Amino acid sequence: MRIETVFIAFGSNQGDRQDLCDRAVALMGLLPQSTLTGVSSYYETEPMDMAHGHDATWFYNGVVRLETQLQPEHLVAICRETERGLGRDPELKRVSRPMDLDMLFYGRRIIDTPQLTVPHPRLHERRFVLAPMAELAPDWVHPHFEQTIQALLDRLTDTHHVQKLDVVPGSRFATRPSCTMPPTD
Numbered sequence: 001m002r003i004e005t006v007f008i009a010f011g012s013n014q015g016d017r018q019d020l021c022d023r024a025v026a027l028m029g030l031l032p033q034s035t036l037t038g039v040s041s042y043y044e045t046e047p048m049d050m051a052h053g054h055d056a057t058w059f060y061n062g063v064v065r066l067e068t069q070l071q072p073e074h075l076v077a078i079c080r081e082t083e084r085g086l087g088r089d090p091e092l093k094r095v096s097r098p099m100d101l102d103m104l105f106y107g108r109r110i111i112d113t114p115q116l117t118v119p120h121p122r123l124h125e126r127r128f129v130l131a132p133m134a135e136l137a138p139d140w141v142h143p144h145f146e147q148t149i150q151a152l153l154d155r156l157t158d159t160h161h162v163q164k165l166d167v168v169p170g171s172r173f174a175t176r177p178s179c180t181m182p183p184t185d
Helices: 017-028 072-085 127-136 149-154
Strands: 004-012 034-039 043-045 059-068 100-106 162-164
Touching: 004 017, 004 127, 017 034, 017 059, 017 072, 043 127, 059 127, 072 100, 100 127, 127 149, 127 162
Parallel strands: none
Antiparallel strands: 004 059, 004 100, 034 059, 043 059, 043 162
16 A cells, blocks of 8 residues: 655644644554654644634644555544544534644645545645644645645735744653553563
8 A cells, every 4th residue: 555645734722722732643643554754833823714703712733744554535534533532523613622633635636525625725825734834844745736835835815823832742642652562571
């Protein structure tokens, strides 16, 4: 099975945002048939597109890079289950949430099904996605626009506030193998 480079954005604006982001990063590091190869810094970001009257608590956002053999549909299903496990109600849209996971890229593939659209259809409009993505892979080329992530960020007109935080991503839960062999005598 072919190994693909995948980027997944994560964000939280409910509860202990750093703890929830650390948990998401740790869980991404435990995915089967996958290796976590990069984690951006955390960014505190102004909420956008929230439903009227909902909490305006700012988000913690970031991006992880994985090398995976998981198929995109399986990976997105794991992301949805991870969101639920971290407290997200999948029925509620455009509201505060403990965790949001979005597949940004699955290799260079373009996927457009009722269940999944990759590249993420609005990532090129969102500073809170492009800033951490550019930190991990500034030269990654968006297959629709044929521009690098850094070029998309440089041309971005989004004025929402995005501030890089001085915290170590994933520091509360060190990524480790899920199973280890007992020592032999």
